[in-house]
Amino acid sequence: MATPHTPPAAGDLTPELLGAPEWSDRMVAAAGIPMYDIPFLTLGGGIGSFVTLDYLRVYGVPTSQMRVVSNIDHPWQTYEFLTRCSQIPRPERIRSDSSSRPDNLWGFPSYALEEAWKEKNPAYLLQIATEPILNDYWTPRAGTVFENLEREAKRIAYWDMLVKGQVRMVRRRSGGGYFTVVTPPEGTAQTKRIVFRSRFVHIALGYPGLKFLPDLQEFRQKYGDYQHVVNAYEPHEQVYEFLKTRPGTVVVRGGGIVASRVLQRLFDDREKFRLQTQIVHIFRTFVTGSHGPSLRNRRKGGDGWAYQGFNYPKSVWGGQLKAEMRRLEGPERAQKYKEMGGTNTPFRRRWQEQMRAGREGGYYHAVQGTVERVEPAADGRMMSYVRSKDGTVREPVSDYIIDCTGLEADIAEHRVFADLLRHGGAYRNPVGRLEVERHFEIKGTASGDGALYASGSATLGGYFPGVDTFLGLQIAAQEIADDLARRGFCRRMGPLRSTSQWFKWALNKPV
Amino acid sequence: MVPTLIGRIQTRLFLLATVGVVITALIVPVLPGLTGPLSQDYLTGFSVLAAVAVLGVLWELLYHFLMQFRWEKDWPTLFGLLTLVPEGLLLLFLLRSGAIGSVIDPVPPASAFWTQFVVVWICVWLVANGPMRVPFIRWRFRGGRVL
CATH class of the missing domain: 3.50.50.60 (FAD/NAD(P)-binding domain)
Structure with a gap:
């Protein structure tokens, strides 16, 4: 019960906080919102948050240094809901490359090797070796993806880092870092809001709707x-x-x-x-x-459809198009997106x-x-x-x-992004979404020695195109992890640690 | 891994210098048709390997050019395997015709050449399509660049 000395709105956002682009520790304390310190916070709790935490855990960051705020219980929950609705139940195959494994940052063994081994079916190996020339692209079953995600989530102690709640906003902190306001589930906290004070925040909220x-x-x-x-x-x-x-x-x-x-x-x-x-x-x-601007740039099509193995041309995840896009700015970048885009x-x-x-x-x-x-x-x-x-x-x-x-792709439809655009210094890229650096830091949002990162669909239109895909999320996670290493948060992973960590993954031993 | 031009060349040189060297070292003593002393066989084997690397840089330029006609700017796994046929044939022709015979002398018999060439090629292809990603986590996202 509220004491006579406690203002009625204690523990909630105040007009002072709502109006200020930068908050001090004193302002948050004055509002009566409980504050928790955590060096690295990821928001969303879907596959984007998961692969980022997975990378950092494999790089050597302990669970005590990281938290994930989410309104879902396990990282594949939203993805599984959407795939099931759109007619991909667990036994059916998703549209994703065999070596794009969100549970395995090395992508080896690929899903095809794993399914071939488990189902004793060498035909998968033949298909993967001859795709897409003699066969359709081999793609994994949705169930294979979810089972492996569950295994990896247990291995990296994902649930030790999970905090249930609805993210309300992220604001810069005077002196560096960020405050993240979270609405915890009813009855689980003393106050309406809680705040995390962090040096690094990562936003992976997915599609607004x-x-x-x-x-x-x-x-x-x-x-x-x-x-x-x-x-x-x-x-x-x-x-x-x-x-x-x-x-x-x-x-x-x-x-x-x-x-x-x-x-x-x-x-x-x-x-x-x-x-x-x-x-x-x-x-x-x-x-x-077939359609496209030139002889060297023609995509196959027919009967109404444009045909492409994955949602972007394959070289955006590591080849020529990735290298080209990384160098482009403004209208040139928008033009390149237009050329390779289309349903x-x-x-x-x-x-x-x-x-x-x-x-x-x-x-x-x-x-x-x-x-x-x-x-x-x-x-x-x-x-x-x-x-x-x-x-x-x-x-x-x-x-x-x-x-x-x-x-829905408009980032402003999500209140966290809308708040960042209004108060956080973030701005839109040439295709209208969130402008991020090559290492996925949101441009314009730096705060002292802290950094705010984003990955996933919100960042489409940046220097890297395939963002809302398994491999794209891992590419972002690697860039973020390496940037965090440059800032001293963790050690950059070299070949020796990578190999030893891979063996731990293979043997299902904790990191 | 979907390669860029520089990535292709680096990956080829790196894998031939590692996997290629190890496989050649292991396989030369059992290659069919070689009659010279072991030291000379090794010299021949490693010379052939070096020729695959040097000529390969030129081949990669051609592959890169051909890749430009693919919408996805990718290089399917199968291509990486089947290109052993033209590369092997050309190299053997150059050896036999004497074009590089002054560098590689004596010229290995066809049986020894093909055994070494195919075994090395398949091992390099297998490593490039999986295990390479274990120590080098950034390699596949950088178009095959090792450096």
């Missing part, structure tokens, strides 16, 4: 229908269940990996349960063949067969068009008004519309 196409958002709000117009990243099992009960039509929107996955589920169910599902697939950009999906032989059968069987209709609006049809279903570039207007009527166009 789901993104809805404007016409679909309008339909959902106008008619209060959240069941028949769905985003592929939200649970939408009701669509597939409905289609098992009677013949129906589904409109699929988008030309990326999620659209491919959703189509596969629709085709698989059609085959498995002998369904009569009709699929109308609307591409805003309909790719008809794409991998060319997988099984998907190609399913789509071919669908076209020939007259139940898969892919069209180019922009949807102007969606309205209820007379029979209670939904009608989409689709205008193609050639002026043709189509009005497909469907039982469900699945929006496969992705996740």
Whole structure:
């Protein structure tokens, strides 16, 4: 119970704190917010935080020096939720390279070697040796990734570092370092907020949320229908269940990996349960063949899709494009992003067969068009008004519309980034996200001898493009760990320690 | 590892100087068709290895050029294995034709040449596709640069 001497708002943010870009220890103490010292703090608790902690633990930093603030219980929780919704349950394969292992910073043995060994299946080795020329890219099962993450999380004592809570903001501290304000789960702390005082903070908060196409958002709000117009990243099992009960039509929107996955589920169910599902697939950009600015820069495509093994050309994770982008600034960098960007999906032989059968069987209709609006049809279903570039207007009527166009990317939609842009000195890069250094320190946010880092989707548009991928997160983690070593927080890992640590990983011994 | 030009060259030289040297040292005594004293066989074996390295720098320039026509600017694992065929054939031709025969004399018989060449190549290829990443954690993110 509050004593008469305690102001009613004790332990919460005060107007003085909210308005000041830089806080002193005295200001925080005066607000009555409990303060905890921890040299390195990572915010998010997803795979970005995990691989960064993993790197630092392997470099030799003890758990007592680091904490991770998160509202989830294990690092793969959000990722698993999103992959499961978008039709990749544990036995299915994700779109990721065999040697991109968030549980193993060396990437050796690759997932292909591990699965080949465990399942006694040498065909995986043949596939990995001949990809992508004679075979599709070999990619790991989602389950393989999660099981290994769990093993590594135990090995590095991840849960000893986990603090549950919602991150509210990060502000610079007078004298160096940062304050991170956290709202702990109800009933777990004496005050509404707690504060961490740290020399180093790392932000890996992921995507701010789901993104809805404007016409679909309008339909959902106008008619209060959240069941028949769905985003592929939200649970939408009701669509597939409905289609098992009677013949129906589904409109699929988008030309990326999620659209491919959703189509596969629709085709698989059609085959498995002998369904009569009709699929109308609307591409805003309909790719008809190889495309690109020059003979040396042409990406394959066809039937609406742009084909690419992974979400960026492979050399962004270590080859030529990585080296080129590292040197580019401003408009030149934005231009390079534009050249290699665009929605794409991998060319997988099984998907190609399913789509071919669908076209020939007259139940898969892919069209180019922009949807102007969606309205209820007379029979209670939904009608989409689709205008193609050639002026043709189509009005497909469907039982469900699945929006496969992705996740929200605007960083200002996340209050922590919005606060950093407003008070922390951070600013946007040429593609509108957070501008970071080559070592992933957020530009403009330095504070004394401290540093604020970010990795993941928020940093797309920087000197390194493949940020929101397993390997991209590890590349960022390595840059951050090496920068921390330069600043004296840990020792840079050389070949000898790396090799001995690899053996510990292989034998599942603590770091 | 997806290479840059400088990374390709460094990786080739580094792996031939390490893995290549060890494998050559082990394999020369059992190479078929060599009849000279062991010291001379070793001289021949290491000369062939050096030729693979020197000629290889030129080959890497060609591979880099060809890679420019690939959208992803990558170099699939399979290419790294199959390029042993043109490289081996050219080197053997140059040895037999006498073009570099004055440097490598006597010229090894085809059986000895191919055994050494293929075994070294496969070992280098295997190390480059995995174990190399264990001691050198930055190598794959720097296009194969060792330095």
